[in-house]
Amino acid sequence: MMQAARERWDFLTKPPGSLGKLEEIGIRLAGIQGTVFPKLEQRAVVVMCGDHGVTAEGVSAFPQEVTGLMIQNFVNGKAAVNVLARQVGCAVHVVDVGSRVEGELPGVRSKKVRAGTANFAQGPAMTPEEAQRAIAVGIEMVEELHQQGVQAVALGEMGIGNTTPSAALAAVLTGRPLAELVGRGTGIDDEKVLHKTRVIEQALAVNRPNALDPLDVLAKVGGLEIAGLVGVVLGAYQRKMVVVVDGVIAAAAALVACRMESGAQEVLFASHLSQEPAHRVLLQEMGLEPILMLDMRLGEGTGAVLALPILEASCRLVAEMATFADLGLDNT
Numbered sequence: 001m002m003q004a005a006r007e008r009w010d011f012l013t014k015p016p017g018s019l020g021k022l023e024e025i026g027i028r029l030a031g032i033q034g035t036v037f038p039k040l041e042q043r044a045v046v047v048m049c050g051d052h053g054v055t056a057e058g059v060s061a062f063p064q065e066v067t068g069l070m071i072q073n074f075v076n077g078k079a080a081v082n083v084l085a086r087q088v089g090c091a092v093h094v095v096d097v098g099s100r101v102e103g104e105l106p107g108v109r110s111k112k113v114r115a116g117t118a119n120f121a122q123g124p125a126m127t128p129e130e131a132q133r134a135i136a137v138g139i140e141m142v143e144e145l146h147q148q149g150v151q152a153v154a155l156g157e158m159g160i161g162n163t164t165p166s167a168a169l170a171a172v173l174t175g176r177p178l179a180e181l182v183g184r185g186t187g188i189d190d191e192k193v194l195h196k197t198r199v200i201e202q203a204l205a206v207n208r209p210n211a212l213d214p215l216d217v218l219a220k221v222g223g224l225e226i227a228g229l230v231g232v233v234l235g236a237y238q239r240k241m242v243v244v245v246d247g248v249i250a251a252a253a254a255l256v257a258c259r260m261e262s263g264a265q266e267v268l269f270a271s272h273l274s275q276e277p278a279h280r281v282l283l284q285e286m287g288l289e290p291i292l293m294l295d296m297r298l299g300e301g302t303g304a305v306l307a308l309p310i311l312e313a314s315c316r317l318v319a320e321m322a323t324f325a326d327l328g329l330d331n332t
């Protein structure tokens with residue numbers, strides 16, 4: 001199907017290759033959907049939310065309570081991701097897979113596996129069973145979206161502290177040194193970046209995650225919303241749905257999913273390049289090239305949602321452009 005799509009792109013009324021990455025995107029979409037004319041009309045962003053015990057170590061510029069406040073903001077339709085999702089016509093699904101918020105908020109899918117992870121600088125973030133349950137929440141969510149006819153899922157997340165587990169996952173799964181991976185997250189200074197690096201070093205020494213066992217790594221130094229996104233990727237791969245990766249946290253989840261199911265990479269698109277340094281390394285590891293470069297580092301799925309119209313442009317071009325044959329011309 002990808003070969004058929006490549007031929008179609010070369011017959012469209014333009015010099016071959018002149019639509020650049022839009023052509024490559026279209027060819028990959030054809031492979032995923034099994035048609036030369038892929039469609040991305042129905043799309044959704046899943047915002048997985050969770051809290052992190054490691055915030056007790058002072059690794060974020062913001063207090064943990066902000067996770068809950070932002071969950072409320074998402075259901076009020078007032079967060080950045082809501083604004084962008086409205087602009088591009090994308091449904092927003094907010095899933096609480098592990099926040100410390102008590103009770104149930106209307107508009108939030110309450111799927112809490114536990115109220116935040118444990119501080120992984122002192123022991124495992126969660127048990128493998130908890131990680132598996134959080135993965136199941138993601139699979140279940142994407143299964144529902146599939147039944148609704150959704151063709152593309154954007155990976156969103158919210159969790160104060162979650163750039164710390166993301167850097168830890170990246171370090172274990174890629175083998176790169178922490179100095180290349182640890183960043184400012186929500187905006188910590190140089191001194192705190194060093195402290196964050198030492199916290200992750202300690203977490204790796206205490207937990208000794210097995211790099212060849214992605215569930216072990218995820219449970220020991222991951223997060224509940226990260227595990228939820230692993231499930232979204234795995235579920236989407238099974239259903240041949242397009243997955244648009246957001247920033248560093250979503251990319252860490254995507255790499256865990258790829259280590260569990262090597263073919264999962266086939267359905268992934270990188271939306272943008274975050275300012276968080278581990279993001280570049282994670283995308284490289286998955287062979288993905290970012291579409292947008294906007295110096296964003298917000299999360300929530302904002303970059304992924306913004307890239308949806310670019311993916312859709314590719315679908316529209318191949319469906320609506322005339323071919324040289326339509327013009328009565330030979331393209332050679």
Ligand SMILES: O=C(O)c1ccc[n+]([C@@H]2O[C@H](COP(=O)([O-])O)[C@@H](O)[C@H]2O)c1
Nearest residue numbers: 060159161162163185186247248274299
């Ligand atoms: O998407 C990114 O690349 C990204 C980079 C830095 C921060 N974030 C967001 O900020 C929060 C994590 O930052 P931090 O400093 O608390 O680890 C979390 O809610 C993420 O959605 C997201």
Ligand SMILES: Cc1cc2nc[nH]c2cc1C
Nearest residue numbers: 062066158186298299300
């Ligand atoms: C305000 C705020 C909004 C966010 N959205 C995703 N991560 C976030 C972190 C903070 C601090």
